[in-house]
Amino acid sequence: MSAESTPLQSSAVINEAVQTLRDGGLVAFPTETVYGLGADAKNPKAIQKIFTAKGRPSSHPLIIHLAAPDIFDQAQIDWVMLLAPWVRDLSEEALKLINTFWPGPLTLVFQKDKSVLNELTGGQDTVAIRAPAHPIAQELLRKFKGGVVAPSANRFGKVSPTSAADVRSEFEGMLDLMVLEGGDCEVGIESTIIDMSSGDKAVLLRPGVITPSEIFAKTGVKVYSPREIKDDPVSTKAAEGLPRVSGSLKAHYAPTTPLRLYAPGRVLDALSEFPDIKSRVAVAVWDSESSLVLEDHPSTDVEEVIVSSDSATFASKLYRSLRDLDRQGWDLILFPEPPAGEEWDGVRDRLQRACFGSGPSSSSHDIN
Ligand code: TXA
Numbered sequence: 611m612s613a614e615s616t617p618l619q620s621s622a623v624i625n626e627a628v629q630t631l632r633d634g635g636l637v638a639f640p641t642e643t644v645y646g647l648g649a650d651a652k653n654p655k656a657i658q659k660i661f662t663a664k665g666r667p668s669s670h671p672l673i674i675h676l677a678a679p680d681i682f683d684q685a686q687i688d689w690v691m692l693l694a695p696w697v698r699d700l701s702e703e704a705l706k707l708i709n710t711f712w713p714g715p716l717t718l719v720f721q722k723d724k725s726v727l728n729e730l731t732g733g734q735d736t737v738a739i740r741a742p743a744h745p746i747a748q749e750l751l752r753k754f755k756g757g758v759v760a761p762s763a764n765r766f767g768k769v770s771p772t773s774a775a776d777v778r779s780e781f782e783g784m785l786d787l788m789v790l791e792g793g794d795c796e797v798g799i800e801s802t803i804i805d806m807s808s809g810d811k812a813v814l815l816r817p818g819v820i821t822p823s824e825i826f827a828k829t830g831v832k833v834y835s836p837r838e839i840k841d842d843p844v845s846t847k848a849a850e851g852l853p854r855v856s857g858s859l860k861a862h863y864a865p866t867t868p869l870r871l872y873a874p875g876r877v878l879d880a881l882s883e884f885p886d887i888k889s890r891v892a893v894a895v896w897d898s899e900s901s902l903v904l905e906d907h908p909s910t911d912v913e914e915v916i917v918s919s920d921s922a923t924f925a926s927k928l929y930r931s932l933r934d935l936d937r938q939g940w941d942l943i944l945f946p947e948p949p950a951g952e953e954w955d956g957v958r959d960r961l962q963r964a965c966f967g968s969g970p971s972s973s974s975h976d977i978n
């Protein structure tokens with residue numbers, strides 16, 4: 611957590627959260643990526659509450675969160691035994707990924723065990739699982755001793771929360787929700803999702819801070835993009851069978867203020883396409899760039915916001931900035947296009963979707 615000053619939750623509060631989950635209630639909790647809205651993965655009524663609270667279509671599957679046992683030597687963790695109740699088969703390659711990246715911001719999709727509730731998989735025969743690294747998530751999961759389904763704790767299509775206060779403001783007046791406090795999320799964008807369910811090829815479903823190159827370098831496992839799979843005639847079957855990912859909708863993670871990206875050095879062009887003289891525009895500018903002489907643009911009230919040119923730092927602050935800017939009443943928010951390079955894929959993906967869905971009438975966009 612970056613908010614060292616934030617007091618972590620006491621054991622008593624976590625015990626109360628465990629009881630709430632056992633009673634079929636919802637608990638929002640911190641993970642290293644974003645805050646999750648948790649429910650007992652074995653309780654269909656509790657799962658239904660998540661879909662209702664988020665306004666999420668029931669066909670959009672949820673991720674099951676599991677505890678990593680409290681063992682110092684990671685190599686000793688018996689993931690095969692921990693996953694056995696949830697998944698039908700565990701390939702050598704999947705195990706390599708698990709041993710290298712769990713607990714951490716990586717979600718894997720497997721063929722599901724028949725006992726896994728259809729309510730959480732959206733009726734699919736696969737299941738997404740991750741073991742989050744955040745100590746509060748781990749303590750909650752360990753004490754609960756079961757799987758916890760947790761989508762990001764935001765209303766459907768909106769920006770994911772990266773602090774407990776964000777979660778509260780998402781559901782204010784709608785839901786009396788227990789929110790565990792865990793400071794600001796370190797990673798800041800949702801986990802990387804890799805589909806291992808074909809038993810053949812690992813396929814990237816959602817980019818995140820763990821990239822295919824890092825996976826290859828650390829495990830030797832090649833991760834394919836859905837595009838590569840489609841181009842390969844032998845694997846078209848796998849591509850056709852690719853599961854739905856709600857984050858794959860064009861509009862997602864979206865603020866209410868219109869958000870646009872500008873090409874390198876083209877901020878003035880972007881502004882001139884927005885000619886309303888009364889407009890107030892927030893322009894995000896790389897920390898590595900010298901002053902952009904925004905005063906040259908006479909007609910708009912423009913304010914610069916500095917953003918990091920380091921991809922991990924940018925990711926950790928992205929949703930925080932979008933939420934804060936959204937609250938400040940700008941008419942337009944401009945962000946620089948992220949540079950080429952795999953380490954920017956997660957950020958680029960979130961920013962593009964946020965642009966597409968942004969604006970007060972975002973509900974009129976095609977988000978289903
Ligand atoms: O970092 C994260 O993954 C956060 C934290 C809270 O863990 N969770 C998260 O959950 O982002 P959510 O529900 O906002 O996004 C889960 C994504 C969705 O895009 C969903 O479609 C996909 O995971 N997913 C879930 N089960 C799947 C499956 N069986 N096959 C393919 N995609 C699946």
Ligand code: MG
Pocket residue numbers: 761762770
């Ligand atoms: Mg989400």
